[in-house]
Amino acid sequence: MTTERQTGPRYRIDESVFFSIQSMKPQTQQPAERFIVVSVMPVDRSGTYQYRIRPTGAGPQRVASELELRR
DSSP states (O other): OOOOOOOSOSSOTTOEEEEOOOOSSGGGOOOOEEEEEEEEEOOOTTSOOEEEEEESSSSOOEEEEGGGEEO
16 A cells, blocks of 8 residues: 655635544543644645635634544
8 A cells, every 4th residue: 555645735725624623531522623724835845735714704814734634
């Protein structure tokens, strides 16, 4: 089995994604919330893409790494 390195961002602007805040304690993990990708940002030091996202309802925008998002 070979794994190929991703060549670009996984998500695109205006795509709907789920974001969940992962806690150190599984009991306190918050449920995933639906967000919209506003912009694709440069990769972080580990080579992971980051995204500016906004909630579908009211609330502030935030920055999330590709590993914190899912479709």
